[in-house]
Amino acid sequence: MDVNLGWLLITCLMYLVASILVLWIAGAIFFDVGRATWFGGVLAAIWVVCAIVAFLSWQPAWKPFVLILVLSGFFLRWWFFQKPSQHREWDPNFSQLARVSLQGDEITVENVRNTEYRSARDFDTRFETRSYRLSQLIGVDAILLQWGSTLMCHPMFVFDFGSSGRLCISIEVRYRVGQKYSLIRSLYRQQELMYVVSDERDAILRRSKCLEGHDLYLYRLASDALTDHEFFFEYVNAINSLAENPRWYHGLTTNCTTSIYAQGRGRMEWDWRMLFNGSLDRFMYDRQLLDQELPFESLKKQSWINGIANSAPVDNFGDYLRRELTGYRTSVDHELAETGKREEYLT
Template sequence: MPANPPQRRLLKVFTLLAAGIVWLLLFIGLLWAFGALWFDFPHPGLRRGAAAVFALAAVLVTVFVRPRWRAKLGLAVGILLVIVWWQTIQPRQFRDWKTEVSQPAHAEIEGDIVTLHNVRNFDYRTETDFTVRHETRRLDLRNLRGVDIFINYWGSPYMAHPILSFDFGPDGRICFSIETRPEKGESYSALGGLYRQFELFYVVADERDVIRVRANYRKGEDVYLYRVNALRAREAFMEYIRTVNELYQTPRWYNAITNNCTSAIRQQRAASDRAPWDWRMLVNGFGDELLYENRAIDRTLPFAGLKRISRVNERARAADQDPDFSEKIRVGLPGMQPQQP
């Protein structure tokens, strides 16, 4: 029986909607493939040309190839070829790295003793003028007292950089900062971070390095500090150590969405033990608000009041050369009473 007019109209609407979805997906795929060629084509001098040729070919196929399904198939094949090539690009361990990320950390574990090599502890005079110093630290897991989180903003309230700090009492504090690993002369690009431009790097550092440089020497950066509650500190620390050792053996790519400074923390955990996904894990400038809602940080004050007093830039500048830097920046902050192992 032929379809009646309402059914035909409904079928036409669904057909147009399906076609629109297919074209939208193809457009997104073409846009991604164009970026992959623009950023990752193996010969830097030919990258723009390769991307332009791909874009021109896509336009010609869309305009001139008929019937439409052949045009769609041709575009899909072009995208697939770029994906297959892109997957062959491998991260490297050895390049002409910037000094700050030149020495990857690694650890040896013997029972409760963790020996960390290449702990960064630069002495900064300015952001770019510093004395290079990499150290070996011996940590007793039985001395692990707690965990703090620093949230670092560099201009936008929507995006931030989390740094975890583990307090080992007499053995000192160790920070983990998940970053890109730029080469000399290379700078970060948000768009480039969506592609295979940067290797992933775990900076393992003393607080007087990784916090001082952000709070005291980089312009326009704000650093907030919170005590973390109800965290299995030892388990979390060993997750970091495991990842640090894996990266020391096998480098990985950084990705601004799927493997960044926040999502990488979540991915360290077993899939069954990960926190539920929340949009603030991507727009991580609101990460401290998420932690507050989940009772992961101190709640003795309303969140707005807690955040206001948790900014440590002034304390960090006052304690710049003080050997008790870590203690001085914590004075008066909620939940920062000394903890026992």
């Protein structure tokens, strides 16, 4: 290779690496140093301008590049030592962390959220302690929320304990007062991770009733009893661990889907749709985790729950939802027939 061409490639690589570092640190200065204020914006702008001036005025390029690396190293050392906390001014709906205990066959879950929503800003926040029988875990449902980009969705899982009731678990940002979801913000140390444990009516109506453009789909997972129990206890371990040791939420590496993979890494095979999860339901269908009797598009169309959920009664909300939902009833008919629980389920 020609020496000049080789040096040109190296120089381009240095500029690329430096640009990535400078822009990322600018974001960290804005969010983590300046707390997303105008002052943080000024500091970030000064950092970017200084980096540009250094490269324009100091030659050869490797000299400002080394300076950027050294300064970045010092900054990252500080950044990585920031610690997540359980003590913030939390949004009321995210103020209480769940805990799960098991005594024999009885599961006790503290701080199950059961908020009553009249609108996105008008609601009564409630947290309850609920009990379930582990021996009555008869299945798991997936609720997928889609909005905006087709590249992303939000998965939630509902554990069906039969006559004991249902429990919904959703991995989310633990919002502070006034915070909203921001992918860019989530790349910095601005938001903690939370396992929201709630009544499924809360989890569904919070989105279907209060947020425009949010579509929810309910699917029954085609899994056996052993897998359901393993999946549930993966969540239990994560919930109890998080109650003791807070963690940062990260929009790419520690989010609603990658956290599921991390807690079940021993039995899950990685797939790119876990990162760009907008087609997560298609991924589960391809892995035969959803009903195979219908083509995927038909199953998805029949699994949309917004209209049914918004008109469902408060009492027996979940049973009504599943009786009215064509796609769900199709997916569980054979399972119920085989277990002899069809009549119990439909009454």
